[in-house]
Amino acid sequence: MTFLIKGETETWEVVIGLEVHAQVISNAKLFSGAPTDFGAEPNSQVSFVDAGMPGMLPVINEVAVEQAVRTGLGLKAQINKRSVFARKNYFYADLPQGYQISQFELPIVGEGTIILDMSDGTSREVGIERLHLEQDAGKSIHDLHPSKSFIDLNRSGVTLMEIVSNPDMRSPDEAGAYLRKLRSIVRYLGTCDGNMDEGSMRCDANVSVRPVGSTELRTRCEVKNVNSVRFVMQAIEHEARRHVDIYESGGDIQQETRLYDPNKGETRQMRSKEFAHDYRYFPDPDLLPLVFDDDYVESIKATLPELPDEKKERFMSDYDLTAYDAGVLVVEKETSAYYEDVAKGRDPKAAANWVITNLFGALNKKGISITDSPVSAANLGKLIDLISDDTISGRIAKDVFEVMVEEGEDPEFIVDERGLKQIRDTGSIEAAIEQVMADNSDKVEEYRGGKDKLLGWFVGQVMKQTGGKANPGMLNELLRKKLSP
Amino acid sequence: MTELTQLSLSAARDGLAKGDFSAVELTQAHIGAMDTHRDLNAYITEVPELALERAKEADYNIGQGRAGALEGLPLGIKDLFCTEGILTTAASYILDGFTPPYESTVTANLKAAGAVNLGKTNLDEFAMGSSNESSYYGAALNPWKKTGDNSNLVPGGSSGGSAAAVSARMCLAATGTDTGGSIRQPASFCGIVGMKPTYGRCSRWGIVAFSSSLDQAGPMTRTVRDSAILLSVMSGHDPKDSTSADLPVPDFEASLTGDIKGLRIGIPDEYRLDELDADVKALWEKGITWLKDAGAEIIDIALPHTKYALPTYYIVAPAEASSNLARYDGVRFGLRVEGDSLDDMYVKTRAAGFGEEVKRRIFIGTYALSAGYYDAYYLKAQKVRQLIYQDFVSAFKGVDAILTPTAPKPAFPLGENSDDPVAMYLNDVFTVPASLAGLPGISVPAGLSSGGLPLGLQILTKRWDEETLFRVAGVLEETAGFSGHPFDGEG
Amino acid sequence: MSLDDATVRKIATLARIDLADADLAPLAKELSGIMSWIEQLQEVDTDAVEPMSGGTDMTLSWRKDAVSDGGHADKVLANAPEAHEGFFGVPKVVE
């Protein structure tokens, strides 16, 4: 699935690197004891440290360290047993200290990899350059007052992991797949909730273009703080086309920071970044080097869950699923667990079909997640059992499933209550056949005269007669027998 | 009541315990001295009512037999320590009206031990200076004057107000902070004992930051014993400061054995500078003799990178300061000068709020960290700092303590170095190396210059060895027998 | 090392300190004087030297992930030059 932009003079390729800021799941902030919950009253979750008050000092939260190491292990990355916090100096109204405590030269996590599962079932590898810990800034609110911006420091000091990819992606689709995969991994690990709409995962996209075949890296622009996978993909596409237009009209791209406006579907330069950047990074003298040993890393490694890539492999080999089906089922830990409950002791492919086609369809329509599914895994399993022991037909099963989605009931109960059990008694089926034949003697004649195609019509009529409950195998066999001259 | 202000901290402690006088009387006497010597401008903020209230409580506690280690003892607090509910200025206009809703760990420790806070003492703005002249609240004055010369002298800096207050008996003792000599140099200028502990001994939490890798709180007192008593209370592990050491606090007072027989005292040749005042040089020689006579072994040592300490310091400290002072932006506290945009507000606020020396250091620090200069200046300075530290590590393999002058000359008149920053920086030439190395150091008043001004000698030991430091300082104090008093005839 | 006016202007901008044009040249001269005194550091051979960035050789200690702070917006805002409805107020920022 190549993504190329055909210009007037050249065909262009897009080069994408992503920086993701993922909010670490923890009770308290990175360097203070203030809470991290979303949506509290302004400035109510702020310690004097977070407000940059004179004389206040940072002390690191051990869970932030653990979560960064856990995420690094999940990205199969190098863990740096000695890392250093640095100050990134710049002025902004919601940056109380006048610097962000981040990591620069020696991050806690070094190089790793992410495998992208593309929608055509293929996969691609994207390199992770680094993961470092840093503080979030506060929030500026510009629309509450005509001439003022308001500052809320509740987010100030919340722990972020900045995960930086190599410029390895070549299409908006790949960027989307990268974000979805990263989100899947951090959710499996329990290190970030991955909610882009609440801002707990934010993405900066570095975009440049080059003529196909070229290996140079041209000037990139950074599209900041995009808050959904879809918008990231749109922003990249727009930004890439903007670069192509400028190059083809003889212009040049300036390295700059841009914002994506999803309403207009375009990026624009950030006005607040007029000043030349010179962050003057230096090691934070309030914080000593962050050091831990192999045992510490091993103890975290021992608690890692099975991650999506490994789970996908296992689903393919144990359940004989296609790469696509396995990939879809492992995106979310909850879905894969649900699937495994359904598949246990049953035909795994049938289970996969029911989950992917029917359940996902129903959940999508309702706009709810699998954890809120009205159909429990146990009930979906029972439904499959009812088909495989011929209690109901596959067709009836679809109706039963509809009822399960609406009412959340046990399929056995639904089948019982509504009398949907298959008719397997020869006498009843024969009686129904005889009735249909008696009512349609002309058709019987035609059939016997050689119009074989009418068999399907007879099946339909008998099914109608039995309310769809006749066992299809028996019905076919008996019908053929009765119709034959 | 005047004589109550003449007591040492330890004598006052013992007098209170015996019931010779009350904490209220003791506090009242010091409030009187603060009134008498207000011309010294030693305090930025005086809190007599709070002090008397605290003293009453102290008397009650003493009566109940549950006196803290410093119960009822009136102290001055350098106005760099945040004090809950009391104006805290760092002697800067930019902190205009700032009343912290929190108490620094060091002053909280003092409070918990029963000390009485008389007020906030003057200092150089953000502790940047060696003369107290950069204070937004005006210079503090040295209570000492040259024989036969009535002109005002600087008390040294940055803890000039604390040094003047202790010297002029406007408090029993005071807190100071030392980044490159800011406790020791003013102590030398004002004839008192000034002690900078090992970096990490006292918590920095709640102290307005100047240079985080150098700043350290310490006691300013009239005797070495008082210094030991005060440090025991000020110091200790603080989980709120990541650079605070998780080490037990020794009983520093107990280290004053009066015996230094067999101790090896190092004398660094590199400190014999041309600029060294003849009186200072002579006093240093005397000090060497005193310690030798007390049974110490005198050993020549080499600290080869000494001459690079000042330029190293003037990169490291301004670099850290340029970042530490970024938070003064007119948004959350202190001064704001309105502007027509956020940036306009920033630049106007910071231009109006910071004084000349502070701006100068912010500019140097910003420059040293900026793109293209980081390696040549900041990184280079960090490496030279390492060499300076290693010089001391090697030296301490052969000696237990080092004896040097505290400052190259006695107190100077106001305005003397005001148009030459580098000349001003040279005041700290003997104190800065130990600051860069994180070592403890103490200045002990040891004699008078030919002009009748106090001079201090400095003792340094290795990290965490304040006990040896106090032990040697006690002997030096004893043998020097410094009995100078700034106000001749006042008793 | 001598700093030209443009460099000093850039530093003042980075440091967000307003500087009148008239003050630029004298400041450049003064800072150049200090920097040329600092220049002597270049004589020191530091090739194999590990930079020393802190005042101590300890390493970082960690605190528990417990909520122990917050819930005092009043104190956080108590010293603010400008506050509205629980927020700090600043001149309007246009992004």
Ligand SMILES: [Mg+2]
């Ligand atoms: Mg970034």
Ligand SMILES: [Zn+2]
């Ligand atoms: Zn970041």
